[in-house]
Amino acid sequence: MTQDEMKKAAALKALEFIKPDTIVGVGTGSTVNHFIDALASMKNQIVGAVSSSDASTKLLEQHGIEVFDLNSVDTLDVYVDGADEITEHFAMIKGGGAALTREKIVAAVAKEFICIADSSKQVDILGDFPLPVEVIPMARSYVARELVKLGGDPVYREGVVTDNGNVILDVHNLKIIDPKQLEVDINAIVGVVTNGLFACRGANTLILGTPEGAKVIG
Numbered sequence: 076m077t078q079d080e081m082k083k084a085a086a087l088k089a090l091e092f093i094k095p096d097t098i099v100g101v102g103t104g105s106t107v108n109h110f111i112d113a114l115a116s117m118k119n120q121i122v123g124a125v126s127s128s129d130a131s132t133k134l135l136e137q138h139g140i141e142v143f144d145l146n147s148v149d150t151l152d153v154y155v156d157g158a159d160e161i162t163e164h165f166a167m168i169k170g171g172g173a174a175l176t177r178e179k180i181v182a183a184v185a186k187e188f189i190c191i192a193d194s195s196k197q198v199d200i201l202g203d204f205p206l207p208v209e210v211i212p213m214a215r216s217y218v219a220r221e222l223v224k225l226g227g228d229p230v231y232r233e234g235v236v237t238d239n240g241n242v243i244l245d246v247h248n249l250k251i252i253d254p255k256q257l258e259v260d261i262n263a264i265v266g267v268v269t270n271g272l273f274a275c276r277g278a279n280t281l282i283l284g285t286p287e288g289a290k291v292i293g
C-alpha cells in the first residue's frame with residue numbers, strides 16, 4: 076500500500092464514526108480531502124459541516140455539503156482531522172498545511188477528536204517535523220528571537236499567508252519532552268496566534284492507515 080492509500084483507508088474508516096443528523100467538524104490536508112470525498116457519499120444523512128480552512132470549505136461545497144459558520148454551532152460530536160506527527164498519548168504536531176489555528180478552534184468545540192493518519196505519522200517523541208507557529212506579521216522577528224530562547228531554530232515559511240492573514244514560522248530542532256508545557260509556553264509569546272502542538276487538547280481516537288488496513292486505536 077502507498078502512503079496515500081493508507082491515508083485513504085483511514086479516512087474511509089472515519090465514516091463509521093459519523094452520526095446521522097449531525098454537523099461534522101472537518102480538518103484540513105490530503106488525508107482529510109479523502110475524508111471529504113467519502114463524506115459526500117452520506118451527505119443526505121448529515122446536516123452539514125464546520126470547516127477548518129478555506130480549502131476544505133471549497134471541497135465540501137463542491138460536493139454539495141453545506142458549511143456552517145462555527146458561531147452558529149454550539150457543539151460538534153466529532154471533529155475529523157489529520158496530523159503531521161502523533162504520539163502514543165495522542166499528542167500531535169499539526170499545521171503542515173498552515174491551518175492550525177482554525178483547526179484548534181474547531182477541535183476545541185468538538186466532543187471527540189478523531190485523528191486520521193497513515194502509519195508514518197506515528198512517533199515516540201514529537202519534533203522531527205518542524206513545529207508550525209502562526210504569528211501576527213509585525214511580530215515575526217520578535218517571536219523568532221523568543222523561539223530561539225526556547226531552544227528552537229525558527230524558519231519563516233516564505234510565500235505562505237494563512238487564512239487569517241498571518242505568517243508561519245516552522246521551528247526546527249525542538250526536543251519536545253513535555254508537549255503540553257511547550258504548547259502553553261509558545262502560546263504565551265506576544266504575537267503568537269497559536270502553535271501546532273495539539274497536546275492540551277489531543278486526539279481521543281486515532282484511525283491509523285497501515286499496510287494491513289485501517290486500525291482504530293483508543
Ligand code: 5RP
Pocket residue numbers: 102103104105106107156157158159168169170171172173174175178
Ligand atoms: C494542516 C494539518 C494537517 O492535518 C497535517 O498537515 C496533515 O496533513 P496530511 O493529511 O496532508 O498529511 O495540520 O494544517
